Amino acid sequence: MSPGTRQRAFWSSACVVTVPIMRAAFASSFDDANPLAALTVGERPEPAHHGDDWVTIQVTASSLNHHDLWSLRGVGLRAEQLPMILGCDATGVDPDGTPVVVYPVIPTPSDPRGISILSEHFPGTLAERVAVPRANLLPLPTGLAATDAACLPTAWLTAWRMLTTRGRVDEAAAVLVQGAGGGVATAAVALAAAMGKRVYATSRDAAKRERVAALGATAVEPGARLPERVDLVIETVGAATFDHSLKSAAPMARIVVSGATAGYEPKVNLRRVFAMQLEILGTSMGTPDELAALLAFCAERGLRPVVDRVVPFTTVEEAFARLHSGDVFGKVVVDHAA
Template sequence: MRAAFASGTDADNPLAALTVGERPEPVHPADDWVTVEVRASSLNHHDLWSLRGVGLPADRLPMILGCDAAGIDPDGNEVVVYPVIADPGDPRGISILSERFPGTFAERVAVPRSNLLALPAGMSLTDAACLPTAWLTAWRMLRTVGRADEADAVLVQGAGGGVATAAVALAVAMGKRVYATSRDAAKRERVAELGATAVEPGARLPERVDVVVETVGAATFDHSLKSAAPMARIVVSGATAGHEPKVNLRRVFAMRLEILGTSMGTPEELRDLLAFCAERKIQPVVDSVVPFSRIDEAFAHLHTGQAFGKIVIDHQA
């Protein structure tokens, strides 16, 4: 079957490790696994990290990439694929599709049947394919870990990427006052169109916030601390610009701040996210929809850092 996979790894030039070609049909490691016909998928920075060799050692190559997918189950139902697999062989007890089990950038993908969620009425497969990784992470950061229900104001660092842009859209839909940073003036304009107050990185906010969505890391972490209200939650799910920030511990204890780490979410949280988006008629922020025949171009675009929102792959084109 046609697939996009890591045929090797290259820390300096990850695109050089990407191959598009034929791979064997999916296998079922256990009786409860089923095969899904993939109709749409979406890219994440996780895919580029895999091509760099992060979390993907040589003994697992070649590996079909991709975490997110929506498609058709064996009974003909439209479904969304939850990408986290129980995995006793991983120290975390879990792994994400494309780490130990083949991913979603293929005509078909095998997953446990319990990892399939029904596509909500009125939601397109293209939109659904954006949700299981970046949007689910943003949802958990806000709703579960950040306790956004108790918040009035939210700061999202580095808006433009998949998780951060999702956090902006979701926090606005939750009725919060949302501030979002970006170094790119064009991205700040697009963030403002989503309903947030867009500011340059490090800019003083008109108020302190109750929740900070932090995916950037060292480059923005001091600003996150300074922008946090007493007893605020700074929720971290990434470190694209440095993973060893200097932390002013006096501010942490004096302001009684919570610094919380998280990633992904549970199947129940994905089900809640799907219902929330369907009920509020929220459409994921999509940078572009690219036919599978040009998936290498989609990877190259993600690698530039210029994408705003999700890059979706149409597997029927």
């Protein structure tokens, strides 16, 4: 049991059972129209271990993803899994006192994918503590703040994999990022610019275009003609931008898709695909080795994630409201130590 862990007594049919408890933010119901109404902040039992190699981490910081809002809407969760502690990303301290970054993908034989991310089958990171296999812990690099590192394991890792493993960015001179402003897209802009690529980024919001330009991109309105065709497109928007992605792609370019926030059934001009020899590649998340490479890249280059705001865990509801507003630029971080 962790130092300072609270306990609560519950009656069973035969006796009083005392279990450790902690404060957490969790989905207590589903509400597609108003996901914030399905959010509860309160006490939950400590997370259980699911093998001898599992450890409990004292969470230092976490960050929100749109996955959390989808969970509140009932996407990816079943009613019998409720209540489910939300959150995929975290930094914390392991039982030995070592600062760590939590890799959120857990082997899950019961899931058709064979894996799941925290808050799908196992309690997530928006709590005082989270339990994961020890193999899911990476050292927090020196000089990288816990609140910054907490942004990396989901959105930034997805962007890193889109650029490197799937997009072969080392073969690209120019990159287009659709829908800059969200966590993955903004990460892709910052990473591609730090890699020395010419970066173009789209946004409907003039203020967001100004901010993405400050990250090193040429910011344009959605659908605008680019000065050149690009070798790599980072696509998280979907139907609303996919035709523009196809038209902006140079011969033999890669269009890497990790989301479809504005429609998942775009019309695709197959003649353009085969005539230009384009590759359309899907991806999500990344591996522990890719997360280690991302952490090292950020530490060595002095690159820090784009943070919209940091909210103390005591007012975690504000973090969800901010994400749900659609006005975010970068990551919303929850500081559990504040």
